[in-house]
Amino acid sequence: MPDQSRWDDIIADGTDLKLCRKLKSIRAIESMGSKVDCYSCEVSDLNSMEPVIEEIKQKYGTINGVFHCAGVAGDGFLFRKEANIFKEVLAPKINGTWVINHLTRDVDLDFTILFSSINSIFGGAGQGDYTAANAYLDSFAYMQNKQGKNTLSINWPAWDEVGIAVDYGITDESSIFRLLTVERAISVLEEIASNKLTNIIPGTLNMKLLAFAKDELSFELSEQIKNKLIDKNRTKNEAEKRRRTDTEDIVLKGKGELYSDTEKSIAQMYSMVLDMQELDLYESFSAMGGDSIMATQLLKLINQQYPDIVDISDIFTYSSVVELSEYIDKQLNKDHQQETEEDTAENRLEQELNNLFDDLENGKINIQEGLKILEN
Ligand SMILES: NC(=O)c1ccc[n+]([C@@H]2O[C@H](COP(=O)([O-])OP(=O)(O)OC[C@H]3O[C@@H](n4cnc5c(N)ncnc54)[C@H](OP(=O)(O)O)[C@@H]3O)[C@@H](O)[C@H]2O)c1
Numbered sequence: 094m095p096d097q098s099r100w101d102d103i104i105a106d107g108t109d110l111k112l113c114r115k116l117k118s119i120r121a122i123e124s125m126g127s128k129v130d131c132y133s134c135e136v137s138d139l140n141s142m143e144p145v146i147e148e149i150k151q152k153y154g155t156i157n158g159v160f161h162c163a164g165v166a167g168d169g170f171l172f173r174k175e176a177n178i179f180k181e182v183l184a185p186k187i188n189g190t191w192v193i194n195h196l197t198r199d200v201d202l203d204f205t206i207l208f209s210s211i212n213s214i215f216g217g218a219g220q221g222d223y224t225a226a227n228a229y230l231d232s233f234a235y236m237q238n239k240q241g242k243n244t245l246s247i248n249w250p251a252w253d254e255v256g257i258a259v260d261y262g263i264t265d266e267s268s269i270f271r272l273l274t275v276e277r278a279i280s281v282l283e284e285i286a287s288n289k290l291t292n293i294i295p296g297t298l299n300m301k302l303l304a305f306a307k308d309e310l311s312f313e314l315s316e317q318i319k320n321k322l323i324d325k326n327r328t329k330n331e332a333e334k335r336r337r338t339d340t341e342d343i344v345l346k347g348k349g350e351l352y353s354d355t356e357k358s359i360a361q362m363y364s365m366v367l368d369m370q371e372l373d374l375y376e377s378f379s380a381m382g383g384d385s386i387m388a389t390q391l392l393k394l395i396n397q398q399y400p401d402i403v404d405i406s407d408i409f410t411y412s413s414v415v416e417l418s419e420y421i422d423k424q425l426n427k428d429h430q431q432e433t434e435e436d437t438a439e440n441r442l443e444q445e446l447n448n449l450f451d452d453l454e455n456g457k458i459n460i461q462e463g464l465k466i467l468e469n
Pocket of ligand 1: 250
């Protein structure tokens with residue numbers, strides 16, 4: 094945090110929007126009669142945190158409550174993620190929670206509120222580290238409550254307007270819960286705290302996306318939600334069918350006029366997932382805005398038409414429509430060739446057996462000679 098003396102200039106300058114919002118929020122809190130002290134430290138590092146917590150204890154005599162909000166988002170599939178990146182995502186939530194708990198062990202806290210995420214319940218493509226980090230918070234709250242310590246883990250859906258979700262461009266369409274406005278989030282936070290609710294998702298379901306993902310959920314939905322989904326699904330299927338028949342509406346670029354059937358189908362799937370009506374067939378999936386979640390949706394569509402050929406890593410390895418189509422065609426040809434070879438070998442064997450029986454029937458060979466041929 095910059096020195097207080099520079100805050101007015103920074104706000105007036107307005108270039109660093111994120112910082113300006115932080116400073117203005119602190120000013121707003123102070124204008125309501127509170128005092129805000131800012132310290133910068135590494136929450137997962139005991140040596141960095143200890144002097145800060147000790148100073149606060151000295152200054153205010155005690156600590157009444159903790160909001161543990163430090164966190165970094167995970168991004169990218171495990172197979173291409175470096176171990177240190179994975180650890181960086183775990184550190185603030187796993188090690189950080191442990192450090193805070195350790196340094197406040199002699200304090201009788203009224204509450205500890207942990208900012209977890211819906212990811213720990215729903216998981217998410219490319220979110221292995223973030224899911225693990227938040228799952229720790231949920232379990233930690235459970236354990237603390239068993240010991241009579243008021244610890245609440247909130248499984249937040251994505252917030253609108255500020256924070257990680259905005260930084261990563263999470264939209265209403267890509268999240269299973271509707272984005273939460275800051276105003277709504279603050280008011281539910283108060284309700285959660287006063288009712289001591291833990292492991293709770295304060296959010297409104299995004300029925301459209303839920304209908305799409307319902308078969309992959311790791312838990313049961315209530316009958317009430319299932320019934321709502323049936324209606325939504327009907328509308329969704331109709332819309333999808335309409336889009337599927339509209340192949341000619343997509344403008345394909347980057348490759349002459351001749352497209353293979355596979356290229357046309359794959360382009361149609363890219364267009365659906367990326368919501369683009371114009372596609373460069375040589376452009377990579379990521380360059381066109383495709384992320385891990387979209388890759389999973391794309392894989393689902395590909396599997397419906399070309400089952401068991403493509404896996405999630407192929408979408409990034411053969412990332413343009415042309416490359417992926419070529420890969421699919423090659424795999425299909427390989428399967429076809431293998432089938433043909435198997436058929437030919439089978440036919441040859443059948444023919445040889447028929448000849449053998451004919452020779453036996455015509456007396457050209459006797460049983461012993463026939464058996465010898467079979468053995469060979
Ligand atoms: N916003 C959402 O939609 C959403 C949804 C679900 C859950 N959550 C959770 O809510 C919490 C707050 O999220 P946010 O959106 O406010 O995120 P944010 O704007 O990115 O703020 C996260 C803060 O954590 C700090 N931090 C990260 N790692 C740290 C570390 N190792 N030591 C000390 N500080 C660290 C960051 O410090 P620097 O600024 O110095 O990097 C930053 O100030 C996070 O735990 C997040 O997982 C958020």
